[in-house]
Amino acid sequence: MTVMDNIQLSAFYTLLTLWMLGALVTAQSPPHLCDECQCEPNREAPVTVNCMCDQKNLLIFQDHYTDAMVNATHLNISSCTFLSLPVAGFGRAPRLHYVEIKNLKLFHLVPNVFPNLKRLYIDNVKELILNSFTGLPGFESLIILRSKMNELSTDSFHSISTLKEIILNQVYIGKILSHGVDADFGDEDLTGEDEGRGTSFSIQSSKISEIDSNALNIVNLRLFQMINSTVETIKDNGLNISSNTVNIISNRFGTLLSNQSFIFSANYIQINFNEFHYLPNNILNSIYTPNKVNFLHNIIFDLDLGGFLLNLDFYFVNFKYNKILCNCAPNKVSYLKLNHNFPGIQINNETELIVDNFCLSHDQISLYLFKQYLINGTMCSGDVVLNDTLSDGTTETDNLIEDSSPQMGHNPSQSVISGGSAALERRGALEVMVALIVLCLSVRCLRY
Structure with missing residues (x-):
């Protein structure tokens, strides 16, 4: 055998050895589900598949990739520019119950892609499309943080009767369409005794x-709460909630509310x-509870004071410590002077209502004191009509629409209460006429 033959034979064996070593290493490595991203299952129980990208790569799941996930229970996907899930879904991953999606530009959850899903956690998705939870047999939990949805569709x-929790925190939603959420949480213990x-x-x-109308229809729930959020429009029956407890705390509501925006049936309502930039007269009449509704410490800019308070069931609603824009609008002045102009008329619980609620002004005087100022002519005499504009000419509603980030502890603008020296009798005829109209609209609340 020549020297050349020896060299060729040696090279052949070297290449064969390298190929066998490569095959051995490949056989011992976990299967890759994505060539662009680091995406592979671990070797521990429960089996978790982690897909990590660098926000420049694509993550495209092919149908045959799901074979490697037959024992997977968790799927974590983060930092992908584009995510494409398998057309056939993850039906061949019967144990895949928990999915976590983080730091994506776009995530579209198509129907039935995770047929065995129990918990979905989403954080920081720039554009989120969800329309696929209908009919999931064991779905329990949805948590969405710091994400944006243009629409929650019908x-x-x-x-779904297996739900335990839905949490939306720092989420923007353009519109919740009619019947976007029709959910029975199936909580048999609504008394709060079983805290677990x-x-x-x-x-x-x-x-x-x-x-939208009939957008949220939720029954058999322990707790419904809306906290520190901004809602511009709620149509009729927009919130139709049956729960043990309803908490509506520290929110900002725009001008487009209706008398039946809130349909609540609960043991405890706060x-x-x-x-409230606008509060309809009968908005509290669609709330059902065996206990008193607490309506406390709210700020109300646009309110028909006479129409609202004359329709308010004082024994049903604990209406105290609220701040109401006090101006010289006839619907406010005529109500507060009603029993002064008509001494024989007594208004139910008028004293409590006007003593325990206040004007939204620099000195925050009570409605009772504002009434005394009206009667003695200190305020709203002459032809002065006040308004709720801010010092720069914009209204609070303008700011609400322009500001897309929710705020807590908002400090409302101070309204102006103006007085004059002219006698109150100049407006007497107008006030009497308006008072008679108020009487015709709300006679059920008056006692002679």
Whole structure:
């Protein structure tokens, strides 16, 4: 054998050895699900598949990749520019119950892609499309943080009786369409005695531009709460909630509310520390509870004072410590002077209502004191009509629409209460006429 033959034979064996070593290493390595991203299952129980990208790569799941996930229970995906899930879904991963999605530009959850899903956690997704929770047999938990949805479509949640919690925190939703959430949480213990298995629907520090009619229809729930959020429009029956407890705390509501925006049936209802840029006269008449509704420490800019308070069931609503824009509008002045102009008329619980609620002004005087100023002519004499504009000419509603980030502890602008020296009798005829109109509209609340 020549020297050349020896060299060639040696090279052949070297290449064969390297190939065998490569094959051995490949056989011992976990299977890759994505060539662009680091995406592989671990070798521990429970089996978790972690897919990590660098926000420049694509993550495209092919159908045959799901074979490697037959024993997977958790799937974590983060930092991908584009994510494409398998067309056939993850039906061949029967144990895949928990999915976590973080730091994506776009995530579209198509129907039935995770047929065995129990918990979905989403954090920091720039554009989120969800319309696929209907009919999931064991779905229990949805948590969405710091994400944006242009729309929650009709039947996104429908025929689901296994839900335990939905949490939306720092989420922007353009519109929740009619029947976007029709959910029965199936909580058999609504008394709060079993603290270990409570169900909840929570909206916190979020903004919703519009809640359509019949958008949220939720029953058998332990706790519904909306906290520190901004909602611009709620149409009729927008919030139709049956729960043990309803907490509406520290929110900002825009000008487009209706008398039946809130349909609540609960044992305990708290509507406190909110800003209402417009409060309809009968909005509290669609709330059902065996206990008193607490409506406390709210700020109300646009309110027909006479129409609202004359329709208010004082024994049903604890209406105290609220701040109301006091101006010279006839619907406010005529109500506060009603029993002065007509001494024989007594208004139910008028004293409590006007003593324990206040004007939204620099000195925050009580409605009772404001009434005395009206009667003695200190305020609203002459032709002065006040308004609720801010010092720069914009209104609070303008700021609400322009500001897309929810705020807590908002400091409302101070309204102006103006007085004059002219006698109150100049307006007497107008006030008497308006008072008679108020009487005709709300005679059920008056006692002679």
